Structure formats: C-alpha cells, structure tokens
Amino acid sequence: MESTRNKLIELLAANQDYYISGQVLSEKLNISRNAIWKHMKELKKDGYIVEAKSKKGYQITGFPDKISENTIQWGLNTKWAGKTIIHKETTPSTQIVAHQAANEGAEHGTIIIADEQTKGKGRMEREWHSAKNKGIWLSLILRPAILPYLAPQLTLLTATVLADVIYKHTKTAPLIKWPNDIMLNHKKTTGILTEMQAEQDQIQYIVIGIGMNVNQQTNELPEDLQAIATSLHIETNKSWSIQTLIQDILQTFEDSYDAFIETGFSEVKRKWEHYGFKMGEYISIKTLREKWGGIFSGIAEDGALIIKTSDGKTKKLYSGEIEWFGEGENDVKQIRSETNERKQ
Known part of the structure; x- marks a missing residue:
C-alpha cells in the first residue's frame, strides 16, 4: 500500500510550480493539517526547501543532493520498483538487510539503499569497497513467478539495464564482462550480486545487489584496485547525481523486467550480446x-x-x-x- 509520505510527495511534485494549501493536502490524504506540518518538517530534514505561506499553502522550491527515501520517491514514476524504500546511512551490507526484509514479507520491488557499506560484498565473498556518498549501494527484492533455474537470466537482465543507464547518462561505452561486471575502458565500475531463496520448483524471493562506483576520484579508490577499477567520474571528469541514476535504474529495470516476464529472454539475450565484453574474441x-x-x-x-x-x-x-x-x-x-x- 502506498504510504502517506509517498502520496504527499506525488501531490507536491504535481503542483511544483504552485502553492498547494494545507486544507487541500489534508483532504486528499485524509490526515490532519498538523500531520501535514509534521511531514513537511521531515522533508526539510532531508534537505528540501519548503516555503509555507499563510492563505497559500506549501511549495517545494529547493531539492537536496543526498539520497533518502523521500529524495528517491520524488519524481519516481514506477509502478512497483522502489515503491517501498529502506534507507540506511551506513550498514554492513544492503544484501543482509534485504534478506532480513524479504524474510519478513517485504513486497516485490522493495529496495534497500545505503550511503555506505562497511562490509559490502561481491561474488565469491569478495569485498566491495563502498565509500560514503560516492556510489550506488543498492539491493532490490524480487518475487518473480518463474522457475528457479531461470534466475540467472535476471542477473543478465540487470547487467543490460545498468549498461543502458550508464550509456544514456555518460555517453561512454560500457561493456558487460560475464557474468556480472560492467566495464569502462577495461576497468570495473559496477558489480552485480544475485542471491536466491527457493524451493525445488518455486522462488520465494531473489535479492539483486548493485554496486556502482559513481563519484570517486582515482585517489579515493583503494590503491590495490586503482589499476582494475574505475568510476563514472574518473571516466567522464564529471560528477553525477546518485539520486537521478537510482531513479533511472529503477524505471529502466521495471520496464525491462515487465517485458521479460511477458515475452521471455530473447530481447535480454540480444541486448546482453550487444554489450558483451570480448564477444567474438x-x-x-x-x-x-x-x-x-x-x-x-x-x-x-x-x-x-x-x-x-x-x-x-x-x-x-x-x-x-x-x-x-x-x-x-x-x-x-x-x-x-x-x-x-x-x-x-
């Protein structure tokens, strides 16, 4: 069920150029005007600039550059991806939080995002360096009605989504190194970790972890990784909005996932092979x-x-x-x- 905060954000976004009265918000959300005022205080804590004028109401005039449940929800037009968001300022691993949430009944499309991970992990239990506010550290909970043996297709799908988003924003040339890395200039910028809880013929849930280096400079990467890892900033000499990238990943993932469920793997396969690192070599x-x-x-x-x-x-x-x-x-x-x- 959509939360009151999400509905409030949608109303404010739809009336971004105008003031919207506390009375109108109260009636549409079926909560008191005092509750509206408390929600506005929470938005201000996230860094939004909210103007409140007597007899006019509320208007958002400034936006924060940090990630949170509110900032990701603002302007997100998905049907199910990211409708529930769990945000952690710091956590050992978003994968751990995601498994806990999934076992407690978290719905399909729930995401866990963190400003930093202290024990981020990749495949084979390798450590993933996850610096604070420098990248996308995100896990996505899925409950697909597919057989467990098809689950690896979702890793491949995720890779095509990330490659599409990176290309769209940076106009660089991302390549997918099998099975789960996105490369720029032969260096790793993004990794995917897919974990599944399933019975023989039924998936209970899948957690897809995404780690993307976004705004690190070379000297901010661990010294032993500088020869093999990179970031969007290093490759473009430009800083990128983590919030915007997350929103685009969620929207693109939802579109690709829904198409995959409806029509099968062929389009994912075609796109993956288009991006495939060392294809034909x-x-x-x-x-x-x-x-x-x-x-x-x-x-x-x-x-x-x-x-x-x-x-x-x-x-x-x-x-x-x-x-x-x-x-x-x-x-x-x-x-x-x-x-x-x-x-x-």
Missing part, C-alpha cells in the same frame, strides 16, 4: 580439470557462456577462471579459418 578458460579456450560467441538461456573451440564444437561454460586479457590470436585465426572453410 578468443578467451582462455581454466577449470579444475583442464585449460582450454575458444571464441566467445554468446550466452545461453541458462546464463552460460557459449564458446566455439578450434575443432568446431560449441561448449557451454557455467563456471571457471577466465583469462579475459590473455593472448590467443593464433587460435582466433584458426577457428575463424575453419569456420569459413565449413561455410564454403
């Missing part, structure tokens, strides 16, 4: 038993990499250590030559 792969390589030729519906080997066979890769930046030009030429011979 040779990559080396090391698993527990062997080391091999081939041309990265796409992704399968179950999220696996599709690799074309030198003997013309196609293999699926679900896990393994990939040498993304290794040498393999001779193998590339051999595979392409054999492919061309078969075509002739």
Whole structure:
C-alpha cells in the first residue's frame, strides 16, 4: 500500500510550480493539517526547501543532493520498483538487510539503499569497497513467478539495464564482462550480486545487489584496485547525481523486467550480446580439470557462456577462471579459418 509520505510527495511534485494549501493536502490524504506540518518538517530534514505561506499553502522550491527515501520517491514514476524504500546511512551490507526484509514479507520491488557499506560484498565473498556518498549501494527484492533455474537470466537482465543507464547518462561505452561486471575502458565500475531463496520448483524471493562506483576520484579508490577499477567520474571528469541514476535504474529495470516476464529472454539475450565484453574474441578458460579456450560467441538461456573451440564444437561454460586479457590470436585465426572453410 502506498504510504502517506509517498502520496504527499506525488501531490507536491504535481503542483511544483504552485502553492498547494494545507486544507487541500489534508483532504486528499485524509490526515490532519498538523500531520501535514509534521511531514513537511521531515522533508526539510532531508534537505528540501519548503516555503509555507499563510492563505497559500506549501511549495517545494529547493531539492537536496543526498539520497533518502523521500529524495528517491520524488519524481519516481514506477509502478512497483522502489515503491517501498529502506534507507540506511551506513550498514554492513544492503544484501543482509534485504534478506532480513524479504524474510519478513517485504513486497516485490522493495529496495534497500545505503550511503555506505562497511562490509559490502561481491561474488565469491569478495569485498566491495563502498565509500560514503560516492556510489550506488543498492539491493532490490524480487518475487518473480518463474522457475528457479531461470534466475540467472535476471542477473543478465540487470547487467543490460545498468549498461543502458550508464550509456544514456555518460555517453561512454560500457561493456558487460560475464557474468556480472560492467566495464569502462577495461576497468570495473559496477558489480552485480544475485542471491536466491527457493524451493525445488518455486522462488520465494531473489535479492539483486548493485554496486556502482559513481563519484570517486582515482585517489579515493583503494590503491590495490586503482589499476582494475574505475568510476563514472574518473571516466567522464564529471560528477553525477546518485539520486537521478537510482531513479533511472529503477524505471529502466521495471520496464525491462515487465517485458521479460511477458515475452521471455530473447530481447535480454540480444541486448546482453550487444554489450558483451570480448564477444567474438578468443578467451582462455581454466577449470579444475583442464585449460582450454575458444571464441566467445554468446550466452545461453541458462546464463552460460557459449564458446566455439578450434575443432568446431560449441561448449557451454557455467563456471571457471577466465583469462579475459590473455593472448590467443593464433587460435582466433584458426577457428575463424575453419569456420569459413565449413561455410564454403
């Protein structure tokens, strides 16, 4: 159910160029004028500049640059994504909070956002450096009516959403490095962590964690990461509104998710392969038993990499250590030559 605060924000946003009287707000929200006044005080705490004039009412004339439930809700036009927001100034990990909220019944589309994480994590329990007010540290709770084996498709979908948003705002050239990294200039700027609670044939919930480096300068990244990590600010020499980026991520995600549920994976696959890092190029792969390589030729519906080997066979890769930046030009030429011979 939509909260009174959300409805108030929608009313103020719809009348942004005008004063709206306390009486009108009271009638539309079915609360007292004193309650309206208390809500306005909370908006001021978030940094909004609220003008109140006798016989005219209230008008928002200034907006904060920090994130909060109110600032994300302001101007957010989604149907379900981000309609419930849990904001933490600091937390060990938004993933932890999201799992707790999901187990307590948090609705589909609930998001957890934090100014900073003290123990942010990526895949394989790796640490994710999450500096205060420098990036997007967000987890999204989903309750999709899909079978558990299709859950990896939502990681791939999320990656396309983030790549779309980064390109839209920065006009840089983001690439998706399988399975969950967004790269700019061969450096990681964004990571995705998908975790699921499910039974054999039913998903109870999925939590998708997003960590995006936005406004860090190079010297603000840990020294051991400066050669492999970057931020939107580093790549564009410009600061970005974290609030605006979050809103666009939520809107774009909702549109893409709804289309995916209605029409399936084909559009996600097409878009992912458009952004795919090293698509059509040779990559080396090391698993527990062997080391091999081939041309990265796409992704399968179950999220696996599709690799074309030198003997013309196609293999699926679900896990393994990939040498993304290794040498393999001779193998590339051999595979392409054999492919061309078969075509002739």
